[in-house]
Amino acid sequence: MDAEERELLAEALRGTMTATPAGAALDAALAEVGWEDLLAQEPEVAVPLVFSLLGETGAHASLVNDVLLAAAGQPVGGTVALPYAGGRQVVWERADAGGDGGVLDAALPLRAVDPDAADGGKAAADPVALAAGRRALGWWLVGTGRAMLDLARTHALDRTQFGKPIAAFQAVRHRLAETYVALEGAEATLTVAEDELGCLLAKAAAGQAALDAARHCQQVLGGIGFTAEHALHHHIRRALVLDGLLGNTRELTRQAGALIRAQRAAPRLAQL
Amino acid sequence: MSPTSLVPAGFVPPVDGKTATVEEFRAAVRAWLDEHAAGLAKPADHSLDAEVAQLGKVRRALFDAGWMRYGWPVEAGGLGGPDVLRAVLGEEVAARDLTDATNYSLVEVLAPTMISYAKGELAAEMLPWLLSGREQWCQGFSEPGSGSDLASLTTRALQREDGAWVVNGQKVWTSLAQYAQRCVLLTRTAPGHAGITAFFVDMDTPGITVRPLRTMHGVDEFAEVFFDDVVVPHERMLGKEGDGWSLAMDLLPYERSTCFWHRITYLFTRLDRLVADADTDGSEPTATTDAAVGAAYLALHTVRCRSRNTQRRLAAGANLGPETSVDKILLATAEQLLSNTARDVLPGVIELADSDWRTEYLYSRAATIYGGTAEIQRNIVARRLLNLGKD
Numbered sequence: 001m002d003a004e005e006r007e008l009l010a011e012a013l014r015g016t017m018t019a020t021p022a023g024a025a026l027d028a029a030l031a032e033v034g035w036e037d038l039l040a041q042e043p044e045v046a047v048p049l050v051f052s053l054l055g056e057t058g059a060h061a062s063l064v065n066d067v068l069l070a071a072a073g074q075p076v077g078g079t080v081a082l083p084y085a086g087g088r089q090v091v092w093e094r095a096d097a098g099g100d101g102g103v104l105d106a107a108l109p110l111r112a113v114d115p116d117a118a119d120g121g122k123a124a125a126d127p128v129a130l131a132a133g134r135r136a137l138g139w140w141l142v143g144t145g146r147a148m149l150d151l152a153r154t155h156a157l158d159r160t161q162f163g164k165p166i167a168a169f170q171a172v173r174h175r176l177a178e179t180y181v182a183l184e185g186a187e188a189t190l191t192v193a194e195d196e197l198g199c200l201l202a203k204a205a206a207g208q209a210a211l212d213a214a215r216h217c218q219q220v221l222g223g224i225g226f227t228a229e230h231a232l233h234h235h236i237r238r239a240l241v242l243d244g245l246l247g248n249t250r251e252l253t254r255q256a257g258a259l260i261r262a263q264r265a266a267p268r269l270a271q272l
Numbered sequence: 273m274s275p276t277s278l279v280p281a282g283f284v285p286p287v288d289g290k291t292a293t294v295e296e297f298r299a300a301v302r303a304w305l306d307e308h309a310a311g312l313a314k315p316a317d318h319s320l321d322a323e324v325a326q327l328g329k330v331r332r333a334l335f336d337a338g339w340m341r342y343g344w345p346v347e348a349g350g351l352g353g354p355d356v357l358r359a360v361l362g363e364e365v366a367a368r369d370l371t372d373a374t375n376y377s378l379v380e381v382l383a384p385t386m387i388s389y390a391k392g393e394l395a396a397e398m399l400p401w402l403l404s405g406r407e408q409w410c411q412g413f414s415e416p417g418s419g420s421d422l423a424s425l426t427t428r429a430l431q432r433e434d435g436a437w438v439v440n441g442q443k444v445w446t447s448l449a450q451y452a453q454r455c456v457l458l459t460r461t462a463p464g465h466a467g468i469t470a471f472f473v474d475m476d477t478p479g480i481t482v483r484p485l486r487t488m489h490g491v492d493e494f495a496e497v498f499f500d501d502v503v504v505p506h507e508r509m510l511g512k513e514g515d516g517w518s519l520a521m522d523l524l525p526y527e528r529s530t531c532f533w534h535r536i537t538y539l540f541t542r543l544d545r546l547v548a549d550a551d552t553d554g555s556e557p558t559a560t561t562d563a564a565v566g567a568a569y570l571a572l573h574t575v576r577c578r579s580r581n582t583q584r585r586l587a588a589g590a591n592l593g594p595e596t597s598v599d600k601i602l603l604a605t606a607e608q609l610l611s612n613t614a615r616d617v618l619p620g621v622i623e624l625a626d627s628d629w630r631t632e633y634l635y636s637r638a639a640t641i642y643g644g645t646a647e648i649q650r651n652i653v654a655r656r657l658l659n660l661g662k663d
């Protein structure tokens with residue numbers, strides 16, 4: 001796929017995600033535009049594109065199941081039990097959220113399951129599948145971070161205090177710069193994420209960047225960013241929930257540390 | 273002083289720089305370095321004199337064997353081939369800890385702009401002296417009154433009737449000035465950004481006084497340099513009158529690609545050392561140490577990924593610009609996190625023992641100062657990358 005085709009595909013996907021209600025309807029709409037073939041034939045294009053767009057548009061779909069299933073060599077379309085931070089497990093249902101209020105991001109059809117009960121957890125136990133899932137969620141988290149940065153940047157330029165846009169204040173500018181740098185760094189790790197360790201590190205970097213974005217952007221948005229009327233809180237909720245999925249930043253960072261200590265050397269994954 | 277006279281008689285290039293792939297070049301460099309490991313090993317003496325002598329020795333050996341000349345234009349005494357070959361060589365040198373990575377990489381901030389701006393044969397004549405380790409050069413940009421606001425510099429150059437220039441003023445924080453034979457010097461010839469002019473100055477010219485400064489980490493690597501009626505021939509002007517600011521800006525892509533790659537490689541060797549030392553220390557719970565070491569690794573891995581992408585863009589012909597401030601911020605942050613982590617997981621090592629970690633820790637404090645401070649980088653990101661307008 002060349003750059004132009006990719007651009008067209010991105011536009012089509014963005015259109016689908018903004019025009020279709022998130023959840024089961026979006027799952028169906030993406031199936032319609034050929035998600036399964038795209039994932040099977042060009043996963044290195046499909047995953048970054050689709051997942052970062054989910055983040056940027058604030059939409060959601062249960063595609064992470066497919067990423068894990070495909071990587072494990074199983075038929076896509078079903079669900080897999082997904083490890084969650086703290087030794088928990090969840091299932092990402094292929095349906096709309098029941099709205100039972102259990103999950104911080106109530107829009108997501110996530111259901112906690114008992115890790116000890118066999119709930120179809122095969123794919124999640126497969127390290128290759130886990131790595132693929134982490135990479136996909138990393139792209140999603142970076143997309144969510146970019147959505148927050150976009151909201152905060154617009155606000156900083158529009159909002160006037162002390163007779164000038166708050167974007168003129170260095171404290172505000174530096175928070176936004178910090179956010180941008182974190183997101184760019186995380187995206188770089190995603191472009192290099194090939195093996196298990198690379199995907200683990202990329203998920204950790206992306207989770208960290210999204211959490212940094214949440215913190216800085218919420219501060220820049222002031223009171224309006226604390227309301228349910230402004231879009232920011234949706235993205236913050238999403239970032240927090242996705243950070244925990246397949247291991248959170250804190251756990252993954254600790255695992256990376258344990259690994260290099262056990263190996264007595266830090267792998268240099270990115271090569272010239 | 274023709275450049276070829278510095279090349280050993282009967283020299284045959286070990287590889288073809290134009291056709292060798294990165295992997296082939298790396299393999300050849302590695303084989304050569306392995307073969308010559310004993311002769312190139314760093315001495316036990318950690319003094320700056322010994323370090324600079326070692327730098328000269330390593331460069332000389334690499335120059336004589338040809339390696340040091342790849343990635344530099346043939347017109348300037350190099351052997352040609354893409355810039356990335358310099359990144360690969362520096363990576364291998366840093367990975368073996370043969371010289372201090374910062375000093376080794378000074379070439380990257382001095383030579384490329386000298387090559388693009390020097391008149392006539394000057395670059396061809398001079399560059400081999402630097403590459404072969406026979407000389408050190410320094411960069412005279414900062415002044416007592418002009419740090420972050422470099423464009424406010426006041427060291428004056430006035431043209432005499434005979435065409436030569438007379439320089440008066442003072443530079444400060446000039447790294448390795450006390451060892452340097454030449455200086456890439458920024459002077460003021462008229463007001464404003466367009467009034468800054470660069471010269472390539474011989475450090476033994478009458479009127480130049482170098483006074484080394486003590487540093488916090490005990491390695492007195494920089495100096496004050498005073499200029500009193502220092503006469504510089506017109507042929508030593510780099511570019512035209514008023515080109516100094518663009519010269520200063522043009523060196524950023526090299527500093528922020530090749531140089532950073534060397535530094536990152538070096539920091540990875542220190543991370544490995546931290547992992548080994550943390551093992552023997554064991555004064556903290558395992559999970560705490562794992563988390564701290566993991567965070568340092570994550571930060572270094574992140575800047576390595578970013579830097580690799582930057583190198584690829586450069587190799588593909590992209591012009592590097594303000595987006596390299598991201599690389600700079602990630603690098604300075606990772607470097608300080610690494611040595612903070614060393615202090616955390618090896619309690620007392622920095623305070624109670626005169627260890628390498630102490631030097632590392634103290635030197636890392638400068639990472640958010642030199643090459644454009646942390647705040648200046650964030651200003652650039654806000655203004656140029658996020659388009660937030662003026663502050």
Ligand SMILES: Cc1cc2nc3c(=O)[nH]c(=O)nc-3n(C[C@H](O)[C@H](O)[C@H](O)COP(=O)(O)OP(=O)(O)OC[C@H]3O[C@@H](n4cnc5c(N)ncnc54)[C@H](O)[C@@H]3O)c2cc1C
Binds near residue numbers: 411419641642645
């Ligand atoms: C180890 C080392 C080696 C060096 N080597 C060389 C060399 O070889 N050649 C050379 O020419 N120079 C060299 N330098 C100098 C270096 O480039 C300067 O120190 C640097 O540009 C900062 O200038 P300054 O020290 O005058 O600090 P200042 O510019 O006075 O800054 C002081 C503080 O104010 C902040 N500040 C300044 N302006 C702003 C702003 N607009 N917004 C927000 N904050 C601001 C800075 O971020 C900093 O925190 C070296 C420095 C070090 C530490």
